[in-house]
Amino acid sequence: MSWFGKITGGTLGFMMGGPLGAIAGAALGHSLFDADSQDQPRRITSREEQEMIFFVSVFTLVGKMAKADGKITQDEINFIEHFMANQLKLGLKQREYAISIVRASKDDNTPIEDYLKQFAQVFPHSDMHFMLYEVLFTVAMADGHIHPEEEALLRKISPYLKVQRNIFEAMQARFKGGSSKRSSASELANHYKVLDCTPEMSDAEIKKIYRKKCREFHPDTLASRGLSEEFMELANNEIVKINEAYEAIKKSRN
Incomplete structure (x- = not known):
């Protein structure tokens, strides 16, 4: 700052x-x-x-x-x-x-x-x-x-922001993903939401989305767009979630 x-x-x-x-x-x-x-x-x-x-x-x-x-x-x-x-x-x-x-x-x-x-x-x-x-x-x-x-306000503001579809559900997936009580099927569904993709997509399509998200949330990209160093930890946390989701999806498809 x-x-x-x-x-x-x-x-x-x-x-x-x-x-x-x-x-x-x-x-x-x-x-x-x-x-x-x-x-x-x-x-x-x-x-x-x-x-x-x-x-x-x-x-x-x-x-x-x-x-x-x-x-x-x-x-x-x-x-x-x-x-x-x-x-x-x-x-x-x-x-x-x-x-x-x-x-x-x-x-x-x-x-x-x-x-x-x-x-x-x-x-x-x-x-x-x-x-x-x-x-x-x-x-x-x-x-x-x-x-x-709060949910009503979060849903109200999403059309004004260029965020993924069903952003509210995707955020819920991020918060629920760490629970050990979640079934493997629920966890996998959450991983798909994190990447903003679906099980019906091909491996190539999911990989393309994954790489795009990694570029978008790279610290250098965000810094060039006005994100200060103080907020960069948020971007780093998002990269971790993206990587975890992609690895889990790949593992489920092998």
Whole structure:
């Protein structure tokens, strides 16, 4: 997040524009950028601008998702804090700003579609849409299950993101895949969902899909599209799941 030290509070919302810029500005605390307030804002690169928009988008929509069932639970708060500190490894000021975005967005009346449309304009590629959707699904699962209101919101946003068909079911497969109580048939069905393919496809077709997904979620590909280093662990986890699914499918066909 090299952009974080290059801006001042007064310029952040203006630089982003749109509903995400409004949230970015509303979330700013008076002291958040005080350390840099004496300096002129330094020029940020186009890639840093993308990283900034992805960061604000994630935590804006996390706020919306966390309150989808009417309130933000302690489990969801704990997950968000753990996600920031341990998975993203954000610094203190970065975490404070992310929490400010969550709080601002949960009380904001802007339709979630407006945020998604702005996100899609900046990030036209399906892999970046998938990364965002996975974060939101994980937040919804923070208390161990998905409430009907959360499921409705997850299904509502998928048409605005370039994600695979039946994305909700595919995400469920990812979360259920680790259970030792699952039958081998259920596990195999989940692996097909992870790859977004079907048992009726040929080996060659499945291999082609597998290779395409590996290219899409390669760290270099995602970095070139605006995914910052802090979020790269999500991409690495997805590559692991893709590889596991492909190997399991190959084994079942031998």
